[in-house]
Amino acid sequence: MKARLFKTALILSLSNLATIITVNANDTNTKHAAELDSFCRLLTLTEQAPAKVEPAELDQTAVRTLAAINMSLSKPEWRKQFPTTAEAKSADPEYCKGQNKAANCKEIWQAWEDAAIAAEKTDNLPGKLKLPSSVFSSPLRKSALQDVSALLAEATAITKAYTNKTKPELEAAGQPLRTKLNMAVFGKATKPNSAADACDVDAESDRQTTCTTTKQPSASCTTAVCLCGEQGAQDQKICTNDITATVANWGGGKLNSAFQPIFAKCKQTKTASLTSASLIAAIADFTSRSKQAIVSATAYVIIGTASSSTHACATSQGAGCVDLTPIAGIKAGSTITHKTWLSELEEAAQIIATAEAATQAKKIAESRLHELEKKAAAIYTQLLYAPADVAPSPPTTPKKTDEIPTAMQQSCTKHKNNKKDCTEANNCIWKGGESEKGDCEVNTTKVAEQAKQAGTGEGATSGADPNCGQYTDPENVPRHQEKRRRAKTLFAVGLKANARIPVH
Structure with a gap:
């Protein structure tokens, strides 16, 4: 039994050895397996598309939204010269005819047309709401327009820089690279x-x-x-x-x-x-x-x-x-x-490296454009809910001396030649400068302000808030005060750079 097992094992071993010898014999003359494997990895690599390179087109959704907001803030009488539908656009605008027109007049005009068309659709506006007509008589509209125009000017500059430099670098990694x-x-x-x-x-x-x-x-x-x-x-x-x-x-x-x-x-x-x-x-x-x-x-x-x-x-x-x-x-x-084909592949690697850097530049540009869009949307939204008109408070008129009660005058004049008591007294003002001797008189400006706050002086109105008299419903008063606070905030919002977009 053991002899048969040994004989069988021997036969199998010799068979396996023969198989190994046969396989090796097929590759006996092989010399370049490693070189060819390296070549194949290089070849198959070149057949792929670059993994870290994005398409060349910049997402300009933010720029279009900025242009629509900017146009929405413009005066209706200026905006009405532009079409509201794509079908009505002019291929040869009258505005650009004649002398002394910019070389890119048609390009600018068509951009205004596109912005006017976009502004007609509420889907292109923050909150999907148009501004009420009352906003256009508010001083806040002019301030908001200036701020949004500055944001649009920056977005336009970003887009131009991208088009001139970054886009060609990404385009080179497309068909030219292939x-x-x-x-x-x-x-x-x-x-x-x-x-x-x-x-x-x-x-x-x-x-x-x-x-x-x-x-x-x-x-x-x-x-x-x-x-x-x-x-x-x-x-x-x-x-x-x-x-x-x-x-x-x-x-x-x-x-x-x-x-x-x-x-x-x-x-x-x-x-x-x-x-x-x-x-x-x-x-x-x-x-x-x-x-x-x-x-x-x-x-x-x-x-x-x-x-x-x-x-x-x-x-x-x-x-x-x-x-x-x-x-x-x-x-x-x-x-x-x-x-040679080697130098061409090295050049291709450099094109890809440039495009990879350009992809990062594209992401930064798009991120900045979205930031500008958010700022413009915030300005628009604040204006959307601001009061129709925010007028400055009337100047305080100091009371005339003959309108000041005698008792008040006497309470100050008794401190003549006594700087310390005069400056400590309520409603009095020292007229002697740095000297310890001089006149002490009534502080008419302070008295007038106190009278106004008490509702008894010039400029006083009925009600606690002088801007709430127009509301007959008491529940509307707090909301009106909140709108005034929003309006004040709006004045401080936005960039103060010189806008290159016309402000109307």
Whole structure:
């Protein structure tokens, strides 16, 4: 029994060993698995959209709301010159005809038209309410308009700065970036429809010429074929047994057929999100696999396995490489100016880095615009519930001397030449300056104010609050006082910067 078990175990062990030997035998000639894996991670990374870059368009909802509020605060007689519907807009406004008109007159006029149309819809206004007509006779409206105009001017400046600088940086990370990446990887501007047309590059002259990195158009797909290609004297599978990258002719013709199995294999690779940092890291990982090769007494910088022929990347059994020597500073005869797929990917990484910074600038701009919108909405809301007219209190008129009771006069004149008693006495004022001697008289201003507060002097009104006489319902009085407090607060709200938006 034990003998049978031992025999069975031996047979299984030998079978497993045979299997291992068979698998290893399939990859016996593999030399570039690590290089190709690095290449595939770089390739699949470039096919993604940048992860930390937002669309270029700025959210201008806040700007439109500010413009609508600003227009709502303008005098109705000025506002009526603008249409209230989009259909009524003028393509050639009369206002902009004639001499001495600004070059951007039509642009400004159309912005006013848009604001007037928006102001007609309550959905565009705080609280979804229009201002009552009584507001337009209030001094508060003018103050509110000036403040909102200043806020709108700041919002307009933010938008202009964004349009001139930040937006182009984000737009560059859109289609222009995609075109650059496609050209660097596939040798054509558009993304390939399938693996069969994923390398739009021709071979040239021979393997060593085709595999020189400065050969134009320079594309990474050529590099992959140079690492794995089978043709002529090199017929081994040097990029794993799963990849058969047969080149029909290194002297000419497309390399798409040879690249097809490589591209299909690369699609299986899991990669990171596309950012400027991840792209730079992927480029560095691939180029870090470069090394020196001495062939025919000449030093080359290559990635892959050098040929035993007269050139590092010439056709030779079990060899295949890409020649980086022309872009190796140590071997260059002068400053390197070559454009290659590697330099194009480095430029792409810089475009992404700029767009990532621009995305942060966009978020800051939108945040500030929303802050300005909130301030304008607060001003509008306060005005919405402010009293129709807040008039200043009438000036206090000092009482004339002959209107002051004799007893009061006598109570002060008795302190003549007595500065201390005069200044301590109620309703008296010292006229002797710094001297201890002088006249002591009645403080007429103070007396008049006391009379007004008591409801007996000039300017006094019936009721505790001189502004509440218009209300017959006592319950309305507290509400009116609250409105007055809101009105006073409104005067202090808003920016005092010079507004560039007309104030009417």
